[in-house]
Amino acid sequence: MKIKRMQSIITILCNFHNIRLTWKKSDNAGWCWQELREIRIAPIKGKLDFWVALHEIGHIVADVTGVLQDHPVPEYMSEYAANIYALNMMAQLGINLKIYKEHARRYQVSVIADAINKRELKVKNIHPEVAAFCNIDFSAWNRAKNIRVVKNYERFPHSKYPMQIYVTK
């Protein structure tokens, strides 16, 4: 898919959903402010930027209430909803999802690890749908003092190597 097409899809989606869109210059990390319906993203130079942009839009438009009734919605569930939104949009546009599914999965696992490290979430309470999406053995995280997830994709987005998880008990 051409860069211009991806850029215009993001603009159209933001207009349609009444989201204020600001282009940022420096890095490729996205940013979103749900209450103000505002996102800040890097200019789209490739599919990974496109992915990040869709993920941030997902934070604003994805409905998590159907997935979970918890209030407030835990951060890892909000990330899950944004990931699913971005993957669904890419699938509808006919983009091969292989790399982005992996990217989303590794990111999701690291967000869950953060929540467990901060004692905001217990392993047994991880939503089953999200656990299935992550597709790792979370029982190895029981009674962990700290979990560290190394995400190779940040430096090597096309890496085929699985993420590395270090569990300290």
Ligand SMILES: [Zn+2]
């Ligand atoms: Zn996010």
